[in-house]
Amino acid sequence: MDKKAVLDPTTGLSCPIPITEYKNVLLAHGGGGRLTQQMIQRMFLPSFRNEFLEPLHDGAVVPFQGVRMAFTTDSYVVNPIVFPGGDIGALAVNGTVNDLAMCGARPLYLSAAFIIEEGFPMDDLWRIVRSMETASRNAGVLLVTGDTKVVDRGKGDKIFINTSGVGAIESGVDIHPKRVKAGDRIILSGPIALHGIAIMSVREGLEFETRIESDTAALHELVTTMLGASKEVHGLRDPTRGGLASALNEIAEAARVGISISEDRILIGEEVKGACEILGLDPLYVANEGKLVAFVDPGETDRVLAAMRRHPLGKEAAVIGEVVADHPGTVVMKSRIGGRRVVDMLSGEPLPRIC
Amino acid sequence: MCLAIPGQVLEIEDAIRPRMGRVRFGGIQKRVCLEWIPDVKIGDYVIVHVGFAISKMDEEEALRTLELFREVDGALEELKIPEPGDHRGGAWPTEGDTDAIR
Amino acid sequence: MRFVDEFRDEVLARKISEELHAITTRPWTIMEICGGQTHTIVKYGIESLLPVKITLVHGPGCPVCVTPLEMIDKAIAIASRPDVIFTSFGDMLRVPGSSKDLLAVKAEGGAVRMVYSPLDALMIAKQNPDREVVFFAVGFETTAPANAMAVWQAKRLGLKNFSILCSHVRVPPAMEALLSSRNHRVQGFLAAGHVCTVMGYGEYLPIAERYRVPIVVTGFEPVDILQGIAMTVQQLEAGRAEVQNQYARSVRPDGNVMAQHVLMEVFEPTDRRWRGIGEIPMSGLRLNGAYSEFDAEARFDLNEIRALESSLCIAGLVLQGLKKPQDCPAFGAACTPESPLGAPMVSSEGACAAYYHFGRVDFKFQI
Numbered sequence: 001m002d003k004k005a006v007l008d009p010t011t012g013l014s015c016p017i018p019i020t021e022y023k024n025v026l027l028a029h030g031g032g033g034r035l036t037q038q039m040i041q042r043m044f045l046p047s048f049r050n051e052f053l054e055p056l057h058d059g060a061v062v063p064f065q066g067v068r069m070a071f072t073t074d075s076y077v078v079n080p081i082v083f084p085g086g087d088i089g090a091l092a093v094n095g096t097v098n099d100l101a102m103c104g105a106r107p108l109y110l111s112a113a114f115i116i117e118e119g120f121p122m123d124d125l126w127r128i129v130r131s132m133e134t135a136s137r138n139a140g141v142l143l144v145t146g147d148t149k150v151v152d153r154g155k156g157d158k159i160f161i162n163t164s165g166v167g168a169i170e171s172g173v174d175i176h177p178k179r180v181k182a183g184d185r186i187i188l189s190g191p192i193a194l195h196g197i198a199i200m201s202v203r204e205g206l207e208f209e210t211r212i213e214s215d216t217a218a219l220h221e222l223v224t225t226m227l228g229a230s231k232e233v234h235g236l237r238d239p240t241r242g243g244l245a246s247a248l249n250e251i252a253e254a255a256r257v258g259i260s261i262s263e264d265r266i267l268i269g270e271e272v273k274g275a276c277e278i279l280g281l282d283p284l285y286v287a288n289e290g291k292l293v294a295f296v297d298p299g300e301t302d303r304v305l306a307a308m309r310r311h312p313l314g315k316e317a318a319v320i321g322e323v324v325a326d327h328p329g330t331v332v333m334k335s336r337i338g339g340r341r342v343v344d345m346l347s348g349e350p351l352p353r354i355c
Numbered sequence: 356m357c358l359a360i361p362g363q364v365l366e367i368e369d370a371i372r373p374r375m376g377r378v379r380f381g382g383i384q385k386r387v388c389l390e391w392i393p394d395v396k397i398g399d400y401v402i403v404h405v406g407f408a409i410s411k412m413d414e415e416e417a418l419r420t421l422e423l424f425r426e427v428d429g430a431l432e433e434l435k436i437p438e439p440g441d442h443r444g445g446a447w448p449t450e451g452d453t454d455a456i457r
Numbered sequence: 458m459r460f461v462d463e464f465r466d467e468v469l470a471r472k473i474s475e476e477l478h479a480i481t482t483r484p485w486t487i488m489e490i491c492g493g494q495t496h497t498i499v500k501y502g503i504e505s506l507l508p509v510k511i512t513l514v515h516g517p518g519c520p521v522c523v524t525p526l527e528m529i530d531k532a533i534a535i536a537s538r539p540d541v542i543f544t545s546f547g548d549m550l551r552v553p554g555s556s557k558d559l560l561a562v563k564a565e566g567g568a569v570r571m572v573y574s575p576l577d578a579l580m581i582a583k584q585n586p587d588r589e590v591v592f593f594a595v596g597f598e599t600t601a602p603a604n605a606m607a608v609w610q611a612k613r614l615g616l617k618n619f620s621i622l623c624s625h626v627r628v629p630p631a632m633e634a635l636l637s638s639r640n641h642r643v644q645g646f647l648a649a650g651h652v653c654t655v656m657g658y659g660e661y662l663p664i665a666e667r668y669r670v671p672i673v674v675t676g677f678e679p680v681d682i683l684q685g686i687a688m689t690v691q692q693l694e695a696g697r698a699e700v701q702n703q704y705a706r707s708v709r710p711d712g713n714v715m716a717q718h719v720l721m722e723v724f725e726p727t728d729r730r731w732r733g734i735g736e737i738p739m740s741g742l743r744l745n746g747a748y749s750e751f752d753a754e755a756r757f758d759l760n761e762i763r764a765l766e767s768s769l770c771i772a773g774l775v776l777q778g779l780k781k782p783q784d785c786p787a788f789g790a791a792c793t794p795e796s797p798l799g800a801p802m803v804s805s806e807g808a809c810a811a812y813y814h815f816g817r818v819d820f821k822f823q824i
Contacts, residue, residue, distance in 0.1 A: 026560055028560070277461070334502070338467050338471055338474075339504070339679070341815045342814065342815045
């Protein structure tokens with residue numbers, strides 16, 4: 001495969017994406033791993049470059065009349081649209097609320113745009129809408145504007161939902177990868193890989209003895225509790241697509257620090273573990289929807305952890321590792337048998353394997 | 356090659372060929388082809404690869420394998436391994452060791 | 458999980474690691490020929506627990522990586538046909554052919570479906586009588602009986618729309634080819650535990666004897682791998698060259714006779730090209746005469762598909778343990794997991810990919 005610039009026949013301009021990097025968009029470009037990062041770094045960031053986009057955090061922090069506002073957007077295209085523990089509507093609200101929470105913002109207002117495939121059952125739409133109403137009421141956010149489009153049958157996978165949100169950041173709260181520094185402890189709020197496996201269980205027809213449910217939940221109150229215990233929470237990330245591994249790699253990269261974690265401190269449920277074994281999936285790369293990972297000053301860690309454990313969404317919170325000065329940009333894990341290895345960024349789709 | 360994990364046989368469907376059964380892995384159950392384990396019984400552990408049981412787990416052998424290295428001190432006397440606690444310093448890697456970065 | 462967790466026990470792993478440090482007096486090079494074992498080695502950071510004197514070489518144990526480029530191109534050609542539903546294990550979907558991979562075919566509208574078992578592919582054929590269903594039959598002897606079963610069933614059911622694209626490989630001939638190459642460095646082998654679960658380990662006895670190498674049939678959990686390495690080193694230190702069975706809880710000397718029967722009912726040995734190594738006689742499996750109607754290569758007219766390997770790729774040298782991935786000028790530059798130039802970068806069990814993902818920080822501790 002040669003690396004050649006491609007000349008556009010109409011404009012004569014050379015295409016900045018080398019021809020090796022895929023003529024067509026692949027599923028992996030939306031996977032949250034390396035290819036997603038490449039697309040952002042090589043296409044979106046250079047095209048729209050500005051100081052608010054640069055941090056490439058879950059949400060942008062923009063100034064507005066003396067207040068710092070957080071602004072985020074996310075689209076939800078999951079299939080199946082209904083799964084154990086929730087549906088695409090709950091995801092759409094909680095996911096965007098969480099992106100705002102990861103900026104340290106109090107979520108205030110959401111928008112919702114629907115792209116619905118012709119023929120989609122009205123009952124299903126009712127279910128999703130009710131689900132969104134419940135989720136936004138529980139999260140204390142108002143849905144203030146929206147849009148609806150219907151596309152021809154076959155041109156959309158049942159339903160796609162985009163939600164955008166704005167929130168306000170209190171003064172004294174400064175959550176940003178640049179604040180993450182060597183010595184910070186890394187806290188994970190609970191067991192991983194639930195959401196991804198719940199989805200897979202429907203898709204792949206796996207039967208669990210105890211139902212595995214998605215952990216979709218709004219995390220902003222947990223964050224408020226944490227910030228109430230200490231303002232020295234330097235970084236926050238919710239490990240959604242690409243899993244815990246991708247989230248940690250993103251912070252390591254953005255903050256130019258090394259990260260060191262221990263496999264035996266990462267909680268994984270028995271059945272989730274079994275499902276991952278059977279499918280040949282690494283739980284570190286499986287999506288979560290109601291978990292966060294926090295980077296906290298070492299002196300304040302105990303206090304933040306105690307506060308988290310008092311909250312229902314943080315009762316299994318634990319320190320899984322720390323930020324180090326060595327190997328900047330790289331995440332290293334001590335495996336459960338004591339060996340050490342690099343936890344790389346996700347490459348491509350996390351496909352189940354037989355080999 | 357190749358991903359195959361042990362699971363416990365819960366049910367055997369004798370009536371059809373190739374013989375199928377229900378196997379539990381952790382908290383998950385899957386339907387598996389048991390045709391190649393003719394003497395399989397409910398409660399046995401089998402190793403399953405791409406939906407087929409390829410062997411029956413020999414529990415005695417499993418325990419023996421685990422015991423083999425638990426008795427390291429006695430078994431390898433003749434090689435004069437050091438007493439536990441009398442190790443060359445720093446033999447077990449700790450978090451504090453520096454890594455060389457390529 | 459029972460029979461899994463016990464073999465991931467940290468205390469046991471530590472004990473074996475300490476014992477290894479105690480008994481290793483000379484440098485030894487040991488090869489594992491099994492993608493699953495490579496996976497465990499990198500996932501648990503096993504190399505960081507070994508004494509510096511022990512070098513592990515990741516052999517051509519990933520059937521995905523050794524599938525010839527032409528075969529991938531043939532798969533892509535078949536999958537691109539509108540009348541075909543192409544089914545495959547997940548492992549193969551991301552392997553690039555000369556210009557694209559199966560996932561790209563899917564992106565362009567081809568019916569490419571991932572399955573977990575060849576029986577799933579058979580089910581798809583039954584459910585879609587108006588489409589041709591092709592299954593990409595890749596793998597070692599572990600997977601061959603399952604694929605044979607699917608073909609055998611297809612014949613029994615009189616299915617006319619099912620066929621397999623066969624690229625099966627056998628381990629013992631590959632081991633012999635490596636050992637008979639003049640410059641090889643490998644002194645001991647971990648034999649693939651699940652291949653031997655099916656085939657037994659009789660085929661390795663003449664190899665151990667002829668080439669004077671210890672061969673230890675090894676399992677897949679970290680304690681298994683450490684034990685397998687320890688048993689190999691024990692033999693090497695004592696000057697022995699025998700076949701031993703570490704994975705006795707699953708492997709019997711004769712293997713699984715019924716699985717072998719299905720395999721031999723449907724397949725027969727054939728010469729096969731291994732990507733990065735070249736042709737190894739009798740190292741592959743193909744459908745025999747009675748089942749040749751299920752051969753997708755015959756069923757679909759694939760004009761002589763020839764593929765050119767990158768001239769930069771030094772796969773052959775890496776797979777034999779003569780060079781390390783980082784010795785290759787293309788490593789990490791022109792050749793990455795996202796754009797692999799050759800076999801060992803192609804799947805995460807390939808030597809180069811494993812090194813790329815997991816080995817960039819050096820964890821060897823000096824004893």
